[in-house]
Amino acid sequence: xxxxxxxxxxxxxxxxxxxxxxxxQITATTxxxxxxxxxxxxxxxxxxxxxxxxxxxxxxxxxIRVLLMYYKIMNGNGGSFFIQDPSSNVSNVxxxxxxxxxxxx
Amino acid sequence: xxxxxxDATIENLDSVLDFIGxxxxxxxxxxxxxxxxxxxxxxxxxxxxxxxxxxxxxxxSAIIRVDFIDKDVIIEFEDGGVPYNPLEKKNPDITxxxxxxxxxxxxIFMAKKIxxxxxxxxxxxxxxxxxxxxxxx
Numbered sequence: 275x276x277x278x279x280x281x282x283x284x285x286x287x288x289x290x291x292x293x294x295x296x297x298x299q300i301t302a303t304t305x306x307x308x309x310x311x312x313x314x315x316x317x318x319x320x321x322x323x324x325x326x327x328x329x330x331x332x333x334x335x336x337x338i339r340v341l342l343m344y345y346k347i348m349n350g351n352g353g354s355f356f357i358q359d360p361s362s363n364v365s366n367v368x369x370x371x372x373x374x375x376x377x378x379x
Numbered sequence: 380x381x382x383x384x385x386d387a388t389i390e391n392l393d394s395v396l397d398f399i400g401x402x403x404x405x406x407x408x409x410x411x412x413x414x415x416x417x418x419x420x421x422x423x424x425x426x427x428x429x430x431x432x433x434x435x436x437x438x439x440s441a442i443i444r445v446d447f448i449d450k451d452v453i454i455e456f457e458d459g460g461v462p463y464n465p466l467e468k469k470n471p472d473i474t475x476x477x478x479x480x481x482x483x484x485x486x487i488f489m490a491k492k493i494x495x496x497x498x499x500x501x502x503x504x505x506x507x508x509x510x511x512x513x514x515x516x
Contacts, residue, residue, distance in 0.1 A: 302425045303392055332414055334421050335486030343482055350478070363414050370492055371485050372473040 280304035282311045291322040293358075297329035300337030308337060312344045321353035324378060328359040333367050345376050380446040387441040387458055389428045395443055396421060399454060402445040406452075408514050415493045416452065416512055422486035423456050423465070423508055431460025431506065450515045451495070456508045463506055464499045466491070 280298035287293045292315050300308060315323055323344070327333070341357065348355035356378035360368065368374055383398045385391050396417050403413050424441065432439040444455040470491075471484040491497055494510040501507070 335489050339482050
């Protein structure tokens, strides 16, 4: 596990809409990289963020904290924030803390 | 029993998780269970790195021990920082909608949920946190 094990890619999918594709392990250390990317995307006034997490093999509580923080920021501003296509680990940990409502349905 | 002594800084988290993972790899443990145990271990080490040592005293160290007894893995974290029992943290209310949740407190709650037991003691100026989980049938 190290920082090189986590990547995040950004693509525009419409007017103020962004899809992020996260891959690798989101630990207490790499969660910061996710936070920086979300900060950047939110500061560009995007009102729709969807994060594909099919390639995330490990999501820590630190990662969940970041996701919950931006879920609240986006929804609090009338925007949308979703997690799409979660890996089994992501589903498992989100289920553990009953945060499945962040998943894209 | 295998033991690792390391500076209690968040930069060392990966080494700690790798160490635990290496001990577990010798056993036939599913990836899901291993990931869950790492999630719990990460939270405990993160707590030590954040709270155990004050900036004035500089970085301190932590000792991590991994042992297998009967069907259980036992992981112990020891540090010489200020007395701190993370188990006293109030559990978050996970029945309320995400929008009303507070951001903190999820990690230790998850660790409690994942492990079969977690015990804390403060002995001879050391914080000692011991967690146990059944890993074989």
